[in-house]
Amino acid sequence: MDVVRPEFVPDPSLSTAEMEALQRDIADVAVFDDDHGVDPAAVAIDGPVGQSTLGEAGDGAADEPDADRPLVAGVDQAFVGDRAVSAVVVLRGRTVVERAFAVEPTEIPYVPGLLSFREGGAILSAFAELDADPDLVFVDGSGRIHYREAGLATHVGVTLDVPTVGVAKNLLCGTPRESLDRKLPEGTRVPIDADGDVETAERGTCIGYAVQTRQYESETQYVNPLLVSPGHRVGTETAADLVLATAAGYKLPEPTRVADSYADELKSEV
DNA sequence: GCGACAG
């Protein structure tokens, strides 16, 4: 996959003010509505909990049950010393059809709100190595849940012009409509509203959801929800639907989970 | 000055 909007490629050498200005430009062209053709039901991974399997080279369409299903990718980063490893995995249903990666030196430290300038370059390089063009990409981090509505998932989605969903484990900004500090049942979603920290959105606008993909049986112990938001060309509600549909018995959606372990695997080899 | 802050 190649960059479609070169003017948005993250440049770590920009000043903070320039980075923030670029994010505003990105948010201006980002589409937080459905424009993707992916039916959550078509990407749903159901049945018993099981690991995604690597597709075999000789698989023909005849015995491939997922042949007509959408391609969904997951991307995740790991760090080795001063280098970032970005790993992309493409799934069709539960089958891994392609993997790609890139290793690049980290130019700048992590700064909340400017994550895409630290990790975006490696991600784009990994996608440049990818032959497939996925119908949807899950990115590890926020999308619209961001100070300028231009988080990592939005930045990557707009630059590649591919539908993306942001999946984060922690909340960057915004206010949950109800407390998340309690045990939420599996399948629950709690709206995240823009607050004073979100400069570009009217206060009260729903910019994402806390999504409970998994929960324990136990009464006292509980799993924290994921924080899901549109990256690009996906609506807020649909972003939550897609995450719930692709969570196969684990907290993380399957594409993200598989990209996670691939990044770990690469870390040992690099 | 103090608190908050994706990965």
Add this chain to the structure above:
DNA sequence: ATCTTGTCGC
């Protein structure tokens, strides 16, 4: 993100 042992549970 990363540094790390044991431990609870299916």
